[in-house]
Amino acid sequence: MEIPELVDVLRHEGALLADTAAGTPLDAPVPTCPDWRLRDLLLHTGQVHRWAAAHVKGGLARPLDEAGQEAAWGPAPADADLVEWFRTGHADLVAVLAAAPADLACWSFLPAPSPLAFWARRQLHETTVHRVDAEAAAGTAPTPVAPAVAADGLAELLTGFVPRPRTRLRSDTPRTLAVRPTDRAESWLVTVGREQPQVRPGAGPADCTVSGPAHDLYLLLWNRLGADAVAVDGDRSLLELWRTTAGITWS
Template sequence: MEITAHIDALRREGGLLADAAARTGLDAPVPTCPDWRLRDLLLHTGQVHRWATAHVRDALKAPLDEDGERALLIPAPDDAGLVNWFRAGHTALLDALTAAPADLDCWTFMPAPSPLAFWARRQAHETAVHRIDADAAAGTEGPSTDPALALDGIDELLRGFMSRGRTEVRGERPRTVQISATDGPGRWLLTVGPDPLSVALTEDPAADLTLTGPARDLYLLLWNRLPAGTGKVDRAGDETLLDLWRESARIR
């Protein structure tokens, strides 16, 4: 996806998130994030938007320290102003990304074609996943994630986050998971074992577990947002690998 497409996705998903929150009580539980209420989701995502904005707008060469991060929530909004506070932070992020030069030089934490490409992509998916959480809190499914965005998000999750060597998805012996989208070109082969998770853009019909389905459902499944027994993902093989993923695939 191009940078402009990621910014457009960020605009759409952030607007949908705010709309879902505006029609839902902020004390509503978030089923996809069991420890959170809707206000926690808004505070978290709004703070992440402001955090990303600071790095892009100010071309920061190093990550904000703890004091800088705390300042993003001062003053903390009350419930009456929380949705508008979220919308303001979302708009500021869109403005920063749109105004940033193509050769922006700032801190990032995963490989990307450029810092601007990194931040546009990362915030598009941060917001898309949490929009799904907001819809869950509102008790609605919400609009379907665009297949192109879902495919891109699967790739970011697998070849970005999960390939950094920090994942806890490990096993005693090597086993493989084949992930294949039915509505796009996405094919990923994961090897889970004692070593850090590895991801290859290939197919293996003899994989220990195969997950096949629409990009949207695979996106939700891999981000642990697809409730058990729902969706259109066909599973064949060793489903203990999927249990392992649910238990240990965490983003920090």
């Protein structure tokens, strides 16, 4: 996906999240994030948007420290102002990304063609996953994620987050998970062992294969959808290992 397309999808997803939140009580529990109420989800996502915009806007070479994060976030809004506060931060992030030069130099933390591509992509998927969370809090089915967007999110998760040394996804016995969208050409093989996972594109023999529409696999591997929603062939305990150890957390 090209950067303008990433930014356009981010714009759409943030608006959908805000509109969903506006029609839902802020104390509604978020089933996909059991420790959160909707207000926690909005506050977190709004803070992430402001944090991301600060790095792009300032061309920061290092991540914000704790004081810099608090300055970027500003004071937490009252409940009555929370949705509008979210909209303001989201709109600013979209504007900052849309105006940033292609040769932007700033800190980033996952492989990407450029820092600008990283931030546009990361904020698109951060916002999309949390939009799904907001819809879960509202009690509505998730709005479908376009196959190209979902496949891009799978690529970011599998080739960016999963191979990092800090991941807890480990297995005493090496095992391989195949991820095969049925509506896209892309596929991946994730080998899990005692060291950090190894991920490579393509198909091949696997201990467990998950297949289905890219939208469903995207939500499955972000732990927003149960395994019954996709086709699972082979060792289902590998999916349970994923569910309990492959979560991405803010730190």
